[in-house]
Structures are given as structure tokens and as C-alpha cells.
Amino acid sequence: MSEKIGFLVIGHGSKLPYNKQAVTEIANMITENHPEYVVKVGFVEHSEPKVKEALMSFEGTGVTKISATPVFLASGVHLTEDIPDFLDLDPETNQGEVELDGKKVRIVYAKPLGSDRLIADLIFKRVQEAL
């Protein structure tokens, strides 16, 4: 069986609109570049929909595997505690499963952005714009 992959793109959320806007734009870019994936967006706090609601919105899409994908720079308490709790991930394996349309669908947990050179290059670009 060929897999149909869901991207659960997870943002922090904010009282201001900019985090939701940036995370949604990033999700839209992924959708444009990779239309074979089903992309949903959810937030840890302040913004809607929340992570669990976004997870359940894969109902009816036929995904066979979901990557929970934090749009966070680095791991912190949200990534080590809150998101695994929302998604009921096994703390040993960092994986879980959710029942969608009567079938169990596996959830894997992607790493945050981290200290990739792409980030350093983007930071440098932002400084050049400001100077």
C-alpha cells in the first residue's frame, strides 16, 4: 500500500496575528511545492485551531501516516511536554497513533528547525535589510 502522508504543521500561536500568519504561509508554501501531501495547521496556545483539533481534521482525507511537524526553532517545554501530551505520543518512541475514519493512523514527530545553516543565512539577510 502506498502511503498518503499528512503534515500536521504546529505553530506556537500568539496573542498577536503574526505567528499564525507566518506558520500558515509556511504551510501554504509546503502545499504548493508538495501537493501530494495533506497539510493541516494547529497551534499550541493563543491561536486557533489547537493541535488536537487540527489532528482530527485529517478525518476524511485518507492519510495513512501523519508527521507532527513543529515550526519552532528549538525544543523546549512545548515540544517535550505539551505537544506529546496533545497527540498522546509514547515518550519512549516519540510516536503515537490516532483513529481516523475507523482506522489507526501512525503519528511520527519531526524535529524542530534547529541550528541549520539555512537559518544563519536567513538571519544574515534580515540584518542586511535592517542596516
Add this chain to the structure above:
Amino acid sequence: MSEKIGFLVIGHGSKLPYNKQAVTEIANMITENHPEYVVKVGFVEHSEPKVKEALMSFEGTGVTKISATPVFLASGVHLTEDIPDFLDLDPETNQGEVELDGKKVRIVYAKPLGSDRLIADLIFKRVQEAL
């Protein structure tokens, strides 16, 4: 007079070590690629040094202009309120100045990472690693 630019790289900070580690690694990449800049790192909360202390550590470096550079995905309350407050930025211009070695040095404020295609590509890479 040619400018000598300081990068004040600003991270969120965390109770866990990963945010400080990622922000510091990103700052080190910038230093390696651009040794003509003076790079310092400061944090909004939880991690040390704090933003103001990092700003004052440009004393003795001879910088003539500082870019305050948030390593944040998007603007939120930390970027619109806390950091401008720490750096005493003018809310109209988003610029400020600090006295270092008896001279006034201008501070400009760079934008956060935002919804750049580089981020979307990096997110996609993180998902491929997880699947």
C-alpha cells in the same frame, strides 16, 4: 568613517538547554561566515546572558552600529514590547542608541525570520527525516 557592525543575536531562552544551544550555534555560523562582524548573543527569558547584558558586552569592541537581530519565527509580544523595552528603542522608528566606551552607537532592529521559503524547505527536510 567605515562602519564596524555588531550583531546582537537575540534568542527566546528556555528552561531546557536546546534554545540557547541552537541560537548560539546559529551565532557561531554567522561569526564563521562573516568574521568582520562582532557577534554577541542574549536572551529574553530563562537563559543567560540577558539581552541588555549582551548589548553592554559590545563595550571595547569598537562597533559603530548594532543590529538587534531576533532569532524568532515571527513577531509577538516579546518582539513588539519586551525587546524594544530592554533596548530602549524609539517606538516610532524602531531604532535606538546606546553609549559604549563614551560614544553613542546606533541600534537598528532586524525583522524576525518570517515565512521565508528557506523555512518551508527546512520544515520539509525535517519531515523527510522523521518519516
